[in-house]
Amino acid sequence: MTSETPTRHDQHGLYPEAGTVEDFRRNLATVQERIAAACQRVGRDPASVRLLPVSKTKPQASLRLAYAAGCRLLGENKVQEAFGKWESMQDLADLRWSVIGHLQTNKARLVARFASEFQALDSLRVAEALDRHLQAQGRSLDVFVQVNTSGEASKYGLSPEAVPDFIQQLPVFSALRVRGLMTLALFSAEAERVRRCFILLRELRDRLRQSAPVGIELDALSMGMSGDFEIAIEEGATVVRVGQAIFGARPLPDSYYWPTRPDPDTPQSAAD
Ligand SMILES: *Cc1c(COP(=O)(O)O)cnc(C)c1O
Numbered sequence: 544m545t546s547e548t549p550t551r552h553d554q555h556g557l558y559p560e561a562g563t564v565e566d567f568r569r570n571l572a573t574v575q576e577r578i579a580a581a582c583q584r585v586g587r588d589p590a591s592v593r594l595l596p597v598s599k600t601k602p603q604a605s606l607r608l609a610y611a612a613g614c615r616l617l618g619e620n621k622v623q624e625a626f627g628k629w630e631s632m633q634d635l636a637d638l639r640w641s642v643i644g645h646l647q648t649n650k651a652r653l654v655a656r657f658a659s660e661f662q663a664l665d666s667l668r669v670a671e672a673l674d675r676h677l678q679a680q681g682r683s684l685d686v687f688v689q690v691n692t693s694g695e696a697s698k699y700g701l702s703p704e705a706v707p708d709f710i711q712q713l714p715v716f717s718a719l720r721v722r723g724l725m726t727l728a729l730f731s732a733e734a735e736r737v738r739r740c741f742i743l744l745r746e747l748r749d750r751l752r753q754s755a756p757v758g759i760e761l762d763a764l765s766m767g768m769s770g771d772f773e774i775a776i777e778e779g780a781t782v783v784r785v786g787q788a789i790f791g792a793r794p795l796p797d798s799y800y801w802p803t804r805p806d807p808d809t810p811q812s813a814a815d
Pocket of ligand 1: 599620644770788
């Protein structure tokens with residue numbers, strides 16, 4: 544029964560460090576097997592789920608091992624860190640970058656330069672800045688709108704109620720190719736509460752699809768990470784963002800590189 548799939552948050556911080564290409568191959572294969580098993584439980588084709596390896600906090604040497612094991616798209620949540628890695632890994636011409644963390648408007652220029660995907664769009668100001676810099680460089684960018692499905696004030700993302708209006712504003716930004724929605728579920732060992740976040744995102748996507756402006760695709764659902772991606776897949780994830788289960792545990796606590804919103808008392812609006 545899929546509703547009994549547990550989270551794996553008990554593994555958080557315990558994944559062994561991947562130090563060789565073999566380690567990466569094995570970890571990637573294990574994650575792909577878990578993806579396939581989750582797909583099988585709900586009758587989905589494993590090819591409908593894209594694995595995005597998340598390399599944040601890991602040194603360039605580890606990223607190069609991941610590349611040697613076959614990774615061609617890496618997820619990073621801090622722009623400055625990602626940009627630095629991109630600059631020093633120019634020799635790997637077919638390696639692409641996905642920025643998956645909150646973006647300040649003043650860093651949009653950097654993202655426009657090197658990223659091929661941005662998964663944390665949650666304000667018109669950032670959309671406008673990205674579009675302007677992308678146009679100037681003759682580039683375009685795949686984007687996901689980040690939605691706060693857990694209701695936690697500390698999480699970035701638009702409230703589900705704000706998303707329909709927000710989506711309507713996006714067609715003017717022609718360098719942004721809107722692919723779908725992204726979320727971070729509640730971080731909890733209670734699988735049912737985690738699952739509810741994923742269901743909310745899927746249902747929101749399904750409703751939005753009926754009213755989406757021309758040119759706005761809403762096929763993709765980016766949801767699920769090392770501790771909960773099987774549940775996310777059971778609920779329709781088309782992209783899972785997996786760090787620790789591939790690279791190994793990160794040296795610092797999550798709070799260090801997973802910044803929370805500065806002013807949790809003010810609900811975020813699409814305009815800020
Ligand atoms: C770090 C991160 C992940 C991956 O988390 P793991 O626990 O390492 O799998 C997924 N999504 C976002 C937005 C992240 O910042």
